[in-house]
Amino acid sequence: MRRTVLSTLALASTAVLASTMPAFADGRSPSPVPSSPATVDATPSAAPSAVASAAPRPVPSTAPTRAATPGQVSRVPNGAPDTGVTSASTSSGDESAVIGGAAAALALAGGTVLVVRRRRANGA
């Protein structure tokens, strides 16, 4: 009886521990989030009315801001560099030849086994 009680107690305590761990993990992350959007939202509401009349256009992407600093990358390229050309035709040809060869070999082996079995069966 005592053992049953003890084991139940142990089970309950581990369950409690298990449930508290994710609670800690959850507790950390959300804290920084709510504060920043509040401040971000405040500025755009004021800005557009002023900008619309005077300034020609808001600066578009992130690239031009970097150009301001001398010595750093002045023009940021689009996308990823294409720095690798595979020998597509030759390599794919080789691969298909290998695959075809393997398939043919398998078919041949299977056929041979069948023929041998039939012959043995007929012979016996």
Add this chain to the structure above:
Amino acid sequence: MTPLSRRAFATVVLAASLAGCAGHDTDRGAAAHPTATPPPSRLSARAATAAPLGRSVPVGLRIPAIGVDTPVMQLGLAADGTVQVPPITAHDRAGWYRYSPTPGQVGPSVILAHVTVGAYGDGVFRHLADLRRGDRIETRLENGRTAEFTVESVRTVAKAHFPADQVYGDVDRSELRLITCGGARTGDGYLDNVIVFAALSATSP
């Protein structure tokens, strides 16, 4: 051990293992965002040991660890706004992106080369992904000086998620980026880019 105590022990073990699983799930959920490898130095980290150099175009590149010793050409932008790449030839070479700082200047200097050059076989940067933290990279400059860099990290990233900010973004010291293709092949190209992040460690003479 009596059957009762065995049962109790088994219950505790089962409960503990369940608790362990729950913990792992939480970790996985937190790591869902791409944190990946150590990020390249963005304004701070370790200070470079060598003083930055003045502007001088690179003319040669040597990477002893992977047997690279190549002349360096200049590259600009293609009509579609992508970076130009060196021509596909038998003896291809590396190219410095001319809108980036020259090696040794403060900022991220960018040098690109092919991993493979089609029917010609291996490109200059065929083994770029084999570089490891601490490997040396030497760039020979037009003015006769040499800027020596030390590899800090090597990353393989999907082209679809090319980290332009980390590659071309401002830094407060002299750094070098070596870029080529890598990963799985797709038709006549590759799915990924291999990027080496290095920092200036010495200059000579």
